[in-house]
Amino acid sequence: MGVSRTVMVARMFARMIGRVPAWHLLYLYGRMKYEKPHRFAGQIRVNTFFPPYPSLAFDRFCRTVVERRRVPHSTYLAVTGACPFACGHCSYAGRSDKTMTTDEMLATIAQVKGLGTATLGLTGGEPLLRDDLEALIAAAVPEMACIVFTTGHGLDARRAERLGAAGVTCVTIGLEYADAVEHDRVRGRCGSFAEAEAAAEACRAAGVYLAISTVSTREKLASGELDRLYSLGERWGAGEFRVLAPVATGAWTGCGSVMLSAEERRALADFHSRHNRHDAGPAVASFAYLESDALFGCGAGFHHLYIDAGGQVCPCDLTPLSLGDVTAERLSDIWKRMGALFPVPRRGCLMGELAADLRDHAGPLPLSPEVSARLCGAHPARGPLPEGYRRLVKAGEGFMDPG
Secondary structure (H helix, E strand, C coil): CHHHHHHHHHHHHHCCCCCCHHHHHHHHHHHHHCCEEEEECCEEEEECCCCCCCCCHHHHHHHHHHHHEEECCCEEECCCCCCCCCCCCCCCECCCCCCCHHHHHHHHHHHHHHHHEEEEEEEEEEEECCCCEEEEEHCCCCEEEEEECCCCCCCHHHHHHHHHHCCEEEEEEEECCHHHHHHHHHHHCHHHHHHHHHHHHHHHHHCCCEEEECCCCCCHHHHHHHHHHHHHCCCCCCEEEECCCCCCHHHHHCCCHHHCCCHHHHHHHHHHHHHHHEEEEEEEEHHHHHCCCCCCCEEEECCCCEEEECCCCEEEECCEEECEEEECCCCCHHHHHHHHHHHCCCCCCCHHHHHCCCCCCCCCCEEEEHHHHHHCCCCCCCCCCCHHHHCCCCCCCCCCCCC
């Protein structure tokens, strides 16, 4: 890791010295050689797993780490299930079309903030279909970093300026292929690639931090498509390239065959480290690496939370299991109940274990709280903690629920 990166990392994590185990900090420092910290608008960014530094959101994140608190570091909130496209891998497919009102969304965001969340992701469906999106962003910041996940539909120069004025931390545009025809085929609509490209340009012009994300199927991994997408993201001015592993959820519910093998996930981790060695180009955030056993593992229901547009509270946006309805009870009560099922982070993706259980499911999603609790209880976290957590927790200690 070069001098410039070392200085940036040291500034970010200096406050933790003496407050968390030294071997944990040394471990994280060693892992930072696989990251690409960079500056944008006066802040240091590693990737969207962490809030930018300095910020109130980063302070909140550090506080929960120091206090070893069981807090959803990241919460993703679907603000609508509506979308103009018809992607065959849509993770929202099968869910109800119920959508919370503006007041209900604002109340939910306030409760998320109350839990201690440091990063709020606004997703869908297509979140830009909501006229009140900027009000939702403004309600989240500055205590939480706020990411908008979009296809780019409707993101023109004026909308990008409004998002920036509201305080958005990052706009992440989904891109499936570097070839326009192939991308449009996946989206099920001609012109979607051109929309994404125009949206990226609008973000750049408005000074909004841009990330590009893609779902890495094994076909993309084998064909070199990820490198082509990375190069395209660099040309479009992205600061980050997010690589998601396919999960058997939504339109793929029950299709366990889409899940990558251990060898394929290692290839994604190699992609992550290979591109982050060089200063040029976007930082890579590959979930196959960041959520590996060697780092943070699966934080579903422990350090991550998902709420769909109708208010159903799930352990993860890719886990179609409801454990309560935020429009019917307090989020803090649901989170506490979830803690009995997810007392620690796990090694391995939760949905990798649940895919077989959902193979024959043909009804609406998410599953009911009763069925969801039973399934989660049948698949408890086993074995040692992921390495990043094992080094954080001292022998005989655990994690505290928020008070």
